[in-house]
Amino acid sequence: MSTGWTPQRPFLLLLVLCFICLFISYKADITYPDFERRAQSHDSIPSNSTELLNKTHSVVLVWMWPFGFKFELNCDIFNFTRCHLTDNRELYHKAHGVVFHHRDIHGSLENMPKGPRPVFQKWVWSNMESPTNSGKITGLNKLFNLTCNYRRDSSIPVPYGYLYPVTSAEESFKLPAKDKLVCWIVSHWSPNMKRVQYYNELKKHVTIHAYGRAFQKPIGDEDFVKIISACKFYLSFENSFHRDYITEKFFNPLTWGSVPVVMGPPRHTYEGHAPAESFIHVDDFPSPKELAERLLYLDQNHTEYMRFFNWRSTFKVKGALFGREIACKTCRYLQNHKEYQAFNDLNTWYWG
Template sequence: MDVRSIKNQILYCTLFVLLLLFYCGWMKRAEFPIFYYSNSTWNVTILIWYWPFGDTLSLTGDVCWDLYKIPSCRLVDQHSSFPSADVVVFHNRELIEGSQKLPTDLPRPQGQRWAWMSLESPAHNGNLQKFANIFNMTISYRRDADVTTPYGQLLPAEPEGNLEDSHMNKTSLVCWVVSNYMNHHKRTQVYNELKAIVPVDVYGRWSQKPLSSDDLLPTISRCYFYLAFENSVAKDYITEKLWYNAYKGGAVPIVLGPPISDYNVVAPNHSFIHVDEFASVQKLGEYLQRLAEDRKQYEEYFNWKKHWKVKVHGDWREYMCKICLQYNNLPQHKVYSDLEAWDKNA
């Protein structure tokens, strides 16, 4: 056998061994994909610079996929991840209170986006003028935010037969759960007028009749109507008072907040009563009395349950994961030169 033949055999053997090693490695990856699921597979990394209100939640595993079926989206909360993060999220409350600060002393990686997040109405967001030309993204309940994070939403429901009688176990005409009672609020003025016309059962810290989380919905379920009154009148500001308290509690919501057109966009048709629909609170009170006595007409306010169910949002991780759904559709070089103006335009 000549030297050339020997070299060729060595070369073929070497190639065979390399191919065999490659094949075995590939098979191992296919059999145990999680073991090889490294950071290189993440498309977007979201850094939570600090947890809103200190509500620290677990980020173990592939949170966005495991909980919300959002792929290639990693949530982290270690400051050491700052240089590699695609988005850094800052919750407004801690910034305006001064308990947290922006990391403006750190060199900001090119292309990294800073997100301003608030689920509060403009009246409670404080002075945002100092944040001019800092943020690239807004996360808010507002429909015109870069990432919209509503308090609740409708999902299609499985067709059901007859709905349960919404008159069952009703013992109160109108009820209201309130802790933050302020005389200058519009909702306070409407309440004071309404209680002079119809009985209103009030719960919460203000009335010194607080309800535990276990007692909240059962209590509301015994009321024909629930005052889903927002503490601020602002664009799209529709909170858990509608989605959770009223809809989940099984009472017809009487709403006070943004215009009725905002409610019509997100809420089921003929599922609520807006204060602005009436010429006066007197007319509203009279309508509620008549409606509670008309079983057929009252039940029509629950027909939406045949087609829809309500999902209530409240997990900060879900809000963060939603960033990944919008990330590639947002302008790369967007900067809010006047965040205050955007926020107040509500």
């Protein structure tokens, strides 16, 4: 009695299954690149692509340009993939994260979103200014899910700069020619500022070449680099003193071949960013007079001075790109943290 089975049937069934799989793969190949192209070109995302978007891209909406300065809406330089940055507020309801710049938020909050927040969306508070230079806004206290800031305990830390390893392809460091011992470029000036009082005492014991609006000597970007490079030491004095507040005033001289003399957070905080022997901290000396004596000594002892640059054989300096880096690191964070989060006490955390 025949069962209807033949040896060819399993082969035919396998052939049909393979055809179906190839067809599905082909359809995926022609659909995804088209979406990828539109995402990369920052076109509006089609409403029927929401599910695909959630699987492939994190959408970060820049609600306001920091201080009005625009930046490129891509994360190519960080090699972050699947990031769609946009300033198109029509995409608000599809954005996984919305970045707000503190100094551009109105005290009345009238320039914040009016519509309901999607349940999957995270609001990100960003600010690279110190608490002294940032006004507290009471209404912000329970609005945000995440913080993005120079502080190391931020949800998304973005320092003003960092050191990265030197590769064999990069040129070795050469110390720029020096014709000045100590320099300072400053605009923000007040007799009550600690850095001004320290400077007034320090200049009694060592010559300081001072520039900037505070000294009626404004300089352009090109002169800025030349001046710092030509000085053995640069006064990296912060305008206010707060937790982790270390700005470009520290990273600029490291970049251009001068030794920063720092005033700001404690020494151990700076050592979290650069080797201990790459800078001088004013707290290392009992008074400005002792600091001046040390600088004058190093001026006459080249071998000891050059030890401040030993780290250059291992690391180079890279400054932050601020708005763009904040948006891109927010994207990467959202890709890795899809759980619910809230930050309900911003004012206490930042202003104390």
